[in-house]
Amino acid sequence: QKEVEQNSGPLSVPEGAIASLNCTYSDRGSQSFFWYRQYSGKSPELIMSIYSNGDKEDGRFTAQLNKASQYVSLLIRDSQPSDSATYLCAVIFQGGKLIFGQGTELSVKP
Amino acid sequence: EAGVAQSPRYKIIEKRQSVAFWCNPISGHATLYWYQQILGQGPKLLIQFQNNGVVDDSQLPKDRFSAERLKGVDSTLKIQPAKLEDSAVYLCAYQGRNSYEQYFGPGTRLTVT
Numbered sequence: 001q002k003e004v005e006q007n008s009g010p011l012s013v014p015e016g017a018i019a020s021l022n023c024t025y026s027d028r029g030s031q032s033f034f035w036y037r038q039y040s041g042k043s044p045e046l047i048m049s050i051y052s053n054g055d056k057e058d059g060r061f062t063a064q065l066n067k068a069s070q071y072v073s074l075l076i077r078d079s080q081p082s083d084s085a086t087y088l089c090a091v092i093f094q095g096g097k098l099i100f101g102q103g104t105e106l107s108v109k110p
Numbered sequence: 111e112a113g114v115a116q117s118p119r120y121k122i123i124e125k126r127q128s129v130a131f132w133c134n135p136i137s138g139h140a141t142l143y144w145y146q147q148i149l150g151q152g153p154k155l156l157i158q159f160q161n162n163g164v165v166d167d168s169q170l171p172k173d174r175f176s177a178e179r180l181k182g183v184d185s186t187l188k189i190q191p192a193k194l195e196d197s198a199v200y201l202c203a204y205q206g207r208n209s210y211e212q213y214f215g216p217g218t219r220l221t222v223t
Contacts, residue, residue: 049210103151
């Protein structure tokens with residue numbers, strides 16, 4: 001089992017739709033979770049962090065965390081073509097190391 | 111990205127040559143990381159510094175990679191000799207002052223031919 005696993009992409013959604021990105025992780029003791037956005041040829045940009053079970057909203061982005069299921073997701077409402085990028089899930093494992101998933105490529109079609 | 115400067119931005123070398131990358135967390139953050147990101151994968155931690163000291167270098171291929179952080183500010187990462195599989199983007203990151211969040215620099219894209 002991979003330490004941090006994401007949906008295999010690419011994920012294609014029409015403009016204005018909700019994009020749902022999912023991530024599971026193997027360390028039951030993890031407490032800190034992050035979503036990064038990475039445009040082609042650019043470095044990862046932190047867009048969301050979540051530490052408690054439940055939902056956290058920031059504009060069009062909502063991060064959802066379920067520690068019992070070892071599952072974290074990112075919802076993007078009213079998706080725009082500018083949201084087209086690779087989304088990386090990252091989890092701090094016990095010991096303090098930040099582990100990344102392989103990323104899910106999102107394509108928003110006009 | 112504005113909080114971390116990296117250079118060079120691109121580098122092409124032949125296998126068995128040496129290369130060095132430089133990172134400057136402009137705001138002087140205590141914790142600094144080097145990651146390797148191979149195309150199609152997420153970043154992988156190579157080394158973590160806390161001020162001048164190494165916290166974690168368990169995934170650094172020490173037979174060819176070395177890193178240092180003098181005076182707890184700038185850092186350099188060196189590869190000697192380079193292999194084809196070292197072709198990747200090398201990212202420097204710092205940790206936010208009051209959180210576990212990490213912020214990345216623009217990266218150095220290395221191509222080994």
